[in-house]
Amino acid sequence: MTGxxxxxxxxxxxxxLKVSLWxxxxxLPFGIFIAYALARWEFRGxxxxxxxxxxxxxxxxxxxxxxLLLTFGRRGALGGWLDETFGLVLAFRWTGAALAAAIMxxxxxxxxxxxAIEAVDPKLEEAAATLGAARLQVFATVTxxxxxxGVIAGxxxxxxxxxxxxxxxxxxxxxxxGQTQTLPSAIYTFLQVPGAExxxxxxxxxxxxxxxxxxxxxxxxxxxxxxRAAGA
Amino acid sequence: MSLSVDIAxxxxxxxxxxxxxxxxxxxxxxxxSGTGKTTVVNAVSGLLRPRSGRIVVEGETLFDAERRLHLPxxxxxxxxxxxxxxxxxxxxxxxxxxxxxxFAPADAPGPSLDEVCDLLGIAPLLDRRPxxxxxxxxxxxxxxxxxxxxPRMLLLDEPLAALDTARKQEILPYLETLRDQTxxxxxxxxxxxxxxxxxxxxxxxxxxxxxxRTGPAERVLSDPAMVRQLGLREAGAxxxxxxxxxxDDGLTELSVSGGRLFLPxxxxxPGSPTRVRILAHDVIVARDAPTGLSALNILPATVLALRGGxxxxxxxxxQCGDDRLLARITRRSATAxxxxxxxxxxxxVKSVSVARTDVGAG
Numbered sequence: 132m133t134g135x136x137x138x139x140x141x142x143x144x145x146x147x148l149k150v151s152l153w154x155x156x157x158x159l160p161f162g163i164f165i166a167y168a169l170a171r172w173e174f175r176g177x178x179x180x181x182x183x184x185x186x187x188x189x190x191x192x193x194x195x196x197x198x199l200l201l202t203f204g205r206r207g208a209l210g211g212w213l214d215e216t217f218g219l220v221l222a223f224r225w226t227g228a229a230l231a232a233a234i235m236x237x238x239x240x241x242x243x244x245x246x247a248i249e250a251v252d253p254k255l256e257e258a259a260a261t262l263g264a265a266r267l268q269v270f271a272t273v274t275x276x277x278x279x280x281g282v283i284a285g286x287x288x289x290x291x292x293x294x295x296x297x298x299x300x301x302x303x304x305x306x307x308x309g310q311t312q313t314l315p316s317a318i319y320t321f322l323q324v325p326g327a328e329x330x331x332x333x334x335x336x337x338x339x340x341x342x343x344x345x346x347x348x349x350x351x352x353x354x355x356x357x358x359r360a361a362g363a
Numbered sequence: 364m365s366l367s368v369d370i371a372x373x374x375x376x377x378x379x380x381x382x383x384x385x386x387x388x389x390x391x392x393x394x395x396s397g398t399g400k401t402t403v404v405n406a407v408s409g410l411l412r413p414r415s416g417r418i419v420v421e422g423e424t425l426f427d428a429e430r431r432l433h434l435p436x437x438x439x440x441x442x443x444x445x446x447x448x449x450x451x452x453x454x455x456x457x458x459x460x461x462x463x464x465x466f467a468p469a470d471a472p473g474p475s476l477d478e479v480c481d482l483l484g485i486a487p488l489l490d491r492r493p494x495x496x497x498x499x500x501x502x503x504x505x506x507x508x509x510x511x512x513x514p515r516m517l518l519l520d521e522p523l524a525a526l527d528t529a530r531k532q533e534i535l536p537y538l539e540t541l542r543d544q545t546x547x548x549x550x551x552x553x554x555x556x557x558x559x560x561x562x563x564x565x566x567x568x569x570x571x572x573x574x575x576r577t578g579p580a581e582r583v584l585s586d587p588a589m590v591r592q593l594g595l596r597e598a599g600a601x602x603x604x605x606x607x608x609x610x611d612d613g614l615t616e617l618s619v620s621g622g623r624l625f626l627p628x629x630x631x632x633p634g635s636p637t638r639v640r641i642l643a644h645d646v647i648v649a650r651d652a653p654t655g656l657s658a659l660n661i662l663p664a665t666v667l668a669l670r671g672g673x674x675x676x677x678x679x680x681x682q683c684g685d686d687r688l689l690a691r692i693t694r695r696s697a698t699a700x701x702x703x704x705x706x707x708x709x710x711x712v713k714s715v716s717v718a719r720t721d722v723g724a725g
Contacts, residue, residue: 258443258451259451260409260410260437261439261509262463262512263437263438263463265435268437
């Protein structure tokens with residue numbers, strides 16, 4: 132890979148991989164929890180939560196990025212607190228890119244997991260309770276194993292989305308080579324420079340391959356999730 | 364061991380208001396569909412929280428609306444066998460069976476995996492997945508899974524309703540074995556008179572969310588007042604019997620408290636207890652000892668009560684030894700024979716009436 136890609140290009144691909152992996156790993160537990168709440172619980176504000184989760188899908192990414200900057204920037208309400216308390220700076224750092232990617236990919240992740248949970252018959256969870264399993268034990272031994280392919284499908288889809296995130300990322304953390312220059316930012320940069328089209332094209336090939344691979348994988352896993360919940 | 368239920372809960376169309384005691388053995392919760400049977404079982408299991416009342420098992424209160432006590436399902440330790448087996452599709456049969464074991468208290472008494480497999484004949488299925496099992500096999504595994512969770516009591520909600528006749532016949536003997544070889548009490552929901560007659564020791568009849576009748580199975584099923592709930596075709600008495608001997612001509616002789624009965628050959632060993640069901644429309648009443656009759660089964664009896672309906676028929680209840688029989692005859696015959704309570708009569712049971720499927724060993 133390093134032979135085929137130039138050092139700057141490879142840097143962008145490696146950074147994107149790191150950002151996307153962290154984004155998916157950290158948002159997955161929240162994604163499962165919120166998907167479960169939306170699929171199984173009736174509570175006040177359920178539609179509001181559903182709307183909030185899906186908002187990044189509808190909003191112009193630049194708006195999401197700007198809102199992140201307002202909230203998590205050094206002078207933002209949460210950003211200042213995170214910096215003082217944990218020494219964690221998000222604005223213009225790769226950590227911020229991971230946050231932006233996580234938020235942009237969250238709707239896709241929640242959607243896939245929610246579909247998997249809805250395919251699990253609640254009667255199985257009732258049966259587990261009558262056999263002595265408490266709520267968390269029911270989730271760990273019945274629900275989670277049954278939705279696992281769906282969870283993986285959601286994570287793969289979210290990973291691909293995170294790899295491609297551009298608008299919110301460049302608004303929130305800018306486009307600093309080696310620091311916040313992800314794969315799409317690098318393609319954008321190369322396109323601005325005369326004579327760098329081949330570099331841009333190589334990255335385009337990487338992008339298309341990652342996206343196609345993820346889509347196929349998540350489709351296969353989702354089908355398996357439905358078959359599995361049906362008991363085949 | 365006992366279960367005591369006294370609950371009220373609103374249902375679509377009527378209010379459920381039910382109070383009964385289940386002393387042990389198999390207590391059948393019997394009634395037409397939509398009378399609230401499943402609601403009662405779900406309340407006992409904790410899957411449903413009734414609006415008011417109390418549920419007590421073995422002296423432990425599981426639910427008490429006044430004290431705002433509602434023990435969660437997983438702490439009640441009641442095995443539940445659902446109409447659909449509800450096996451976990453991602454686990455093998457063995458893992459399904461032992462699922463509840465890890466949550467049960469270590470000192471809770473109950474059968475081992477081997478014993479349960481023997482009892483239900485499911486040892487050959489252990490390494491298979493639920494998806495490949497037949498309906499009857501699934502239901503046997505579900506019963507085993509409930510048993511292995513070391514429950515204080517088994518709840519069975521129409522466990523045979525989703526199965527065809529052949530599969531029902533496959534499961535019924537296992538339920539009888541369970542009743543006779545373990546001391547786990549069972550609450551058995553059913554709308555089938557044949558099942559209740561074969562299995563139940565106690566019957567609680569539900570009608571429109573109320574307990575219409577409750578008592579020992581033999582008493583409740585041979586009560587002429589029950590004919591309406593059971594339906595005319597299904598009305599009949601359940602009589603305990605002992606297999607006396609097998610005759611060479613293919614008949615089995617049973618002794619009942621009021622005499623002897625002959626049935627087409629049964630494969631039960633002499634001396635074993637059994638139950639026969641004698642349908643009301645298969646019994647003829649005679650004033651004098653009948654002679655020159657092809658029927659083999661003629662039992663002396665005393666008329667207890669006559670109960671007429673709107674049609675031309677009358678239900679005659681008779682005492683026969685310690686048991687009660689029902690006969691459905693026409694009003695005209697009742698008048699012609701001048702039947703009245705206290706009268707000595709003969710109950711002629713058409714031998715074809717004692718159908719094989721209605722005879723339960725146990």
